[in-house]
Amino acid sequence: MTQFTRIADQAKMQAPGLLLAVTVALASLFISSRYGGPVMLYAILFGIAFNFMNEDAKTRPGVQFASKRVLQLGVILLGASVTFSEIAELGWATALLVVAAVTTTMGAGFLIGRSAGLTAPHSTLSAGAVAICGASAAMAIASVLPQTKESERNLILTVVGVTTLSTIAMVTYPSITHLFTFTDMQSGVFLGATIHDVAQVIGAGYI
Structure with missing residues (x-):
């Protein structure tokens, strides 16, 4: 053949x-x-x-x-x-902030998950979804984690949870930017760094 x-x-x-x-x-x-x-x-x-x-x-x-x-x-x-020119346009300080925020959130999320009794894969999945980009990150991480009989349930719980939190943040966080009179750049960095899912970040930008 x-x-x-x-x-x-x-x-x-x-x-x-x-x-x-x-x-x-x-x-x-x-x-x-x-x-x-x-x-x-x-x-x-x-x-x-x-x-x-x-x-x-x-x-x-x-x-x-x-x-x-x-x-x-x-x-x-x-x-x-995502190109290097786009990163440079935001400024390397912003890029370093993103790296630090993702790393810290991943580590803290994993430790919180383990202390709450979650398995290591479930803790990694939840922490990654919160730290990176919500549902998209959850699905990507789930595809490389060891598959067990609980994998599908954990993925569903994580996606529903992170999507719910992102939606709440999308509605409420723009009020914070108005309250503190952030500039457009500051608002973009704040919303992008704190809201889990890309779709909700874009939605928050129009509120």
Whole structure:
């Protein structure tokens, strides 16, 4: 069997599951653009609804591939979209603030999770979601953590929790910037550094 034949057979085997993943992604994007709300949350809710497809022999290979390789590629592309010129435009002090905030939040979140009785993977997942970018970070981190029977439940709890907190912050934090008469730059740094999810940060910028 040639290399091309093996690749073709693998692609054929993964096609049904990948088609399902693409359908869920497009549906989530449509609902988010039409009615608002974070795309990732809609995607997870759809994923829960179609979870039974992960047990189907026809769709399982593609779903597994999408939940690992495709998701990891998406995170890489998301990071690649941030250029050094954009970082320099904000100022290196801001960049260092972001690094310090993410590192501190990750460490503190992990320790708080462990002290609260959470497992190490669950603590890492929760801390990463809060420290980095909410639901997107949670899904990316979950894809590389060891998979257990509690992994899906932990991911759902983390995403729902971080999305709820982000939404509350989106509504309330702009009032703080007005109260202290922050400049546009100061408001952007404050909102971006304290609100978990990118979508809610953008929403807060319009309030």
